[in-house]
Amino acid sequence: MPSAPHRTSPDEITPPRTIAVIGAGVVGLTCALELARAGHLVTMVADASAEDSVSGVAGGIWFPHQSEGSPRAARLLADSFEAFRALAHSVPEAGVDLRRGVWVARGAASDDAWVDSLGASADGGPAGRAAIAALPHHQWPDGATDAFSCSLPVVDMPTYLPWLRAQCAAAGVRVVRSTADSVAHAASVAAREGNPADLVVVAAGARSGDLLGDTSGFPVRGQVVRLEQPQDRNGAPIITEWFMDDDHPDGMIYVIPRRGDIVVGGTDDVGAADTTWDARTEAAILARAVAAVPALAGLRVISRGVGLRPARPSLRLEAVAAHPVQVIAAYGFGGAGVTLSWGAAAEVASLVGSS
Numbered sequence: 001m002p003s004a005p006h007r008t009s010p011d012e013i014t015p016p017r018t019i020a021v022i023g024a025g026v027v028g029l030t031c032a033l034e035l036a037r038a039g040h041l042v043t044m045v046a047d048a049s050a051e052d053s054v055s056g057v058a059g060g061i062w063f064p065h066q067s068e069g070s071p072r073a074a075r076l077l078a079d080s081f082e083a084f085r086a087l088a089h090s091v092p093e094a095g096v097d098l099r100r101g102v103w104v105a106r107g108a109a110s111d112d113a114w115v116d117s118l119g120a121s122a123d124g125g126p127a128g129r130a131a132i133a134a135l136p137h138h139q140w141p142d143g144a145t146d147a148f149s150c151s152l153p154v155v156d157m158p159t160y161l162p163w164l165r166a167q168c169a170a171a172g173v174r175v176v177r178s179t180a181d182s183v184a185h186a187a188s189v190a191a192r193e194g195n196p197a198d199l200v201v202v203a204a205g206a207r208s209g210d211l212l213g214d215t216s217g218f219p220v221r222g223q224v225v226r227l228e229q230p231q232d233r234n235g236a237p238i239i240t241e242w243f244m245d246d247d248h249p250d251g252m253i254y255v256i257p258r259r260g261d262i263v264v265g266g267t268d269d270v271g272a273a274d275t276t277w278d279a280r281t282e283a284a285i286l287a288r289a290v291a292a293v294p295a296l297a298g299l300r301v302i303s304r305g306v307g308l309r310p311a312r313p314s315l316r317l318e319a320v321a322a323h324p325v326q327v328i329a330a331y332g333f334g335g336a337g338v339t340l341s342w343g344a345a346a347e348v349a350s351l352v353g354s355s
């Protein structure tokens with residue numbers, strides 16, 4: 001079976017290490033996979049599946065929502081774009097598609113720096129700014145200051161997460177269902193499985209800070225509603241264009257057409273930690289989205305989700321000193337954990353290689 005590319009070349013492969021990865025969300029799974037493919041012995045220690053974590057709520061579009069703007073983030077974005085593009089191109093069962101859609105800007109609040117990290121499209125079209133197509137002014141929503149279309153990876157998370165887990169299993173990653181009270185505890189859990197870990201990767205999402213004495217993390221509540229995806233006679237999705245207007249004055253709007261549903265959002269309540277579904281919020285999300293994308297009108301609601309984006313002033317991807325075992329932190333991905341996952345995992349693999 002073809003697999004997604006990874007950045008660690010055979011020349012860079014270091015002697016195998018025995019590694020515990022805390023967390024089985026999209027970040028932990030991708031890190032575990034990259035490390036196992038680089039030849040390391042990996043045990044994943046997690047107390048919930050990706051589907052039961054915020055990764056299961058993610059819409060799955062490649063977009064740096066609430067991600068830091070830095071050269072490092074730009075590199076991770078570009079690396080991840082390339083990995084998702086390769087999956088869309090050659091591994092259909094992974095659930096990744098490159099889809100065109102429209103991004104709307106509203107003044108200085110809307111930062112389009114992410115465009116520079118765009119890879120080539122599925123048909124090998126240009127990358128970066130040359131890949132976007134400006135929309136004529138008359139097609140801009142009211143109050144917009146710019147609008148353009150481009151192709152982005154859209155990940156069908158209900159397909160992708162099990163696929164990622166299967167890749168981990170095929171690469172030899174062991175999985176232990178357990179809560180790690182500390183990094184040393186995670187290492188000892190791995191040892192009980194016969195893999196005494198000398199290095200721990202903390203990819204525990206919002207709870208990573210508890211393990212590393214870092215109090216800078218904060219939740220950003222997001223609510224979504226998932227609509228039925230109408231299908232043609234061949235079972236192909238009919239609604240395939242995504243739409244993003246994050247800075248709409250009435251609240252953010254995004255529409256992410258996946259293979260089996262359409263994720264409509266949303267909200268980003270900084271500091272809110274309540275994961276209770278709210279009917280009025282959903283009604284407002286739907287009203288905004290239908291006004292922007294009339295083709296959504298009348299589509300049946302098939303499920304709903306509320307999640308807390310694991311945010312931090314900047315993402316943490318680095319070796320951490322002062323622990324009984326070596327530690328690498330991989331958390332704080334906010335609203336872009338899927339988006340940055342492959343780049344982050346490659347970075348973790350190269351940190352292991354250099355340690």
Ligand SMILES: Cc1cc2nc3c(=O)[nH]c(=O)nc-3n(C[C@H](O)[C@H](O)[C@H](O)COP(=O)(O)OP(=O)(O)OC[C@H]3O[C@@H](n4cnc5c(N)ncnc54)[C@H](O)[C@@H]3O)c2cc1C
Binds near residue numbers: 180204221223306338
């Ligand atoms: C509404 C919404 C929409 C989103 N849409 C997108 C999107 O379109 N694109 C995008 O890129 N991102 C999106 N995101 C953000 C994305 O969901 C997150 O950035 C990402 O899922 C974070 O993944 P993670 O693996 O770091 O954390 P999580 O998914 O939270 O996984 C954490 C893992 O760590 C484990 N764990 C934690 N502590 C311990 C412990 N002490 N011991 C053992 N196990 C532990 C948990 O059991 C779990 O397995 C969205 C988020 C929300 C809320």
